[in-house]
Amino acid sequence: MFQESDEHHRRNRASGGSRNPAINLPSNLLLVCGTPTTGCHGWIGAWPAEAMRLGFSVSTNGNFPPSAKPVEHALYGWVLLNDEGGWTRLVDHPGTDRLLADLKTKAASGATETADETTPNPSKGTES
Structure with missing residues (x-):
């Protein structure tokens, strides 16, 4: 049976929408099952802190x-999505060490990022 799927915006469009064209870039979109109130898409809305931790x-x-x-991919572990519609496994990305250091520095300073914006050790669990 075919299950309904929907585009999920990782960075929300807000209730009135957004004029920012970056909101619809591939790196901001996930194809998930369900609708905003059902399936995986509904889960993301119902569990925002966990969805943030997983990069959804x-x-x-x-x-x-x-x-x-x-973002935690079901098959490939932690991946970075790009704006061309592709992705790179985080452990294979050349900037992984710098990305993790930047995320930890921002989280420790608390200046601009919230605790939910950090990702706990994404390099773990990437091998299936």
């Missing part, structure tokens, strides 16, 4: 673009 959502107040925020 990105803080609207954060300094990092969605392309710099890893």
